[in-house]
Amino acid sequence: MHWATATARLLPRLLSSRTTGPVFLADRRAPASGRRAPAAADVCPVTGRGRLSYPRAEYLFKTASAELDPHGDGWTLHQLRR
Template sequence: MKAKGAKAVRRRGHAREDYATETVYWDAGTARLLPRLIGEQIRGPLLVTHRKPGPGKLLTPRDVCPDTGLARLSYGQLRALLDRHTCVGGEEGTGWDPHEFRHSGLTHLGEQGVFLLLFMAKSRHKSVSAARRYFEPGAADLAEVTSLLAPSDR
């Protein structure tokens, strides 16, 4: 999988489309759903448009399915589809945003008390200040940390 925020690396002898890749870890529920989403597809983009790109559209080979010729779904198209299928009461603009999915999962990890370094490894955040927004320690957490500094009663 292409790394979040990865930039194409231009090195002698490598194509411009080469990216740093990372291993992605899925839980059992996701691992059970992926085969249903992927089906028989073994290469190319997973989320594609319903028609082939127009003749004036310049796309890299990574953005076109080699088997069907369909183009990768853009972020804007994905956002519109997701909003349409998750909107509240049929009102557009009230549904989920793709970025919200990522952040809701990260918020749940922060609420579960995952160690910051493990959290950063999972979320691929590079800076502590960016990851810190998902952590809001409660009064019980602060009391527990404070008790570690207290002298023993012995």
């Protein structure tokens, strides 16, 4: 992922005192066992929530940006990068 300068300046606030685990988390706790259980590095050690997937992140971004998009569809994460 490419971080612009302004984003990189905000990153320390987002990370705060975190030393392990994913930064962007899913809404629900990750499964603890079974074939769908994520790797330990993909689970927040504090909350037990899993890493936010790309499709879910794109859905959330499109939904949040729909009001601002002149076409009303919302923007994709690829458009956010540009």
